[in-house]
Amino acid sequence: MTFAHDTDVALRTAAALVNTARTAHGDTLTTTDGLRDFYTQWGWTGRVTGDAHELDQVRELRPRLRAAWAATSDEGLATLVNTLLREGRALPQVVTHDDYGWHIHATPSDAPLAQRMQVEAAMALVDVVRVGERSRLRVCAADDCDNVLVDLSRNRSRRYCEDGCGNRLAAAAYRSRRDG
Template sequence: MPFDHDTESSLLAAVALVNSAEEPDTLTSVAALDAFYAEHAYTGSRTHDQAELDEVRALRAPLRTLLTSTRDDAVAIVNRMLSEAGAVPQLVRHDGEDWHLHATERTASFATRIAVETAMAMVDVIRADEMSRLDLCADETCGGVVLDLSRNRSRRFCSTACGNRNAVAAYRARQTGGGHQN
């Protein structure tokens, strides 16, 4: 695996958050945000209200821009995000996880923690010159972001649904494409 656990976790969460804006939108309620928080093992304070949901939903577009930008453009975005949040990286250990970086207080807003953790993960991506690990879904009808953590860099689709839809379409095209001669 190309990145440390905390970097991968932050990237996976950021991609999931960005892709939640694809149709159908899957982040429309506080309960959905609660599930996202639990699924991605976030820690820290929460307000569990509509304002928090709105703040996290508002992150989707800027994070999409970051995750799909060029390496040099990503540097400027990361630096701005860290500066705006007053990020101060610190090593922490909690919840059974070994030492890893946090750059905000546990009391910072959930949206701020997401933004800073994503920016910190992107520091690793940029420094390792691994921006090619991030791409758009190969399904022409989808705008999802793909995070390819595979060893051979073969991931092309943002979800199993997109991969399956394209595999079925390719199969049907081969079947109707005159591949059979009797």
């Protein structure tokens, strides 16, 4: 594994958040119930108000995080990360809770959810920059999909997102060979 467990989780969570804006079914983060489901699914802790303003703030964060996957250089990614950290008022602290062991939180648990999401993603992206692994931030290789993914495979071979694009394309190729 290239990254610490908390970095791995934060990167996958950031990708999942970005991908809520672009799915085959449209935007999947349109209601406060959907935000609460996302919060629970990805194991967030701390304050959540569950109101429309919080939903709007989280939705507005998605294109800013997507920019990490569009960065064409380490310098560009570092500039984005520094902006996210500065604007998120990051103040790293070493903490332990649940089953994570010692790890870093850079915002208080009562900070707004969107701010915590922003800083959590930025802290994970710090590790991406530090170890020179920007190439692990990818866009799905399916022609009809622009979801983002984090390739955490040992051999850097992951090409498709979590929405089943790899299986869909493999099935289409099989049908084409069989019928061809």
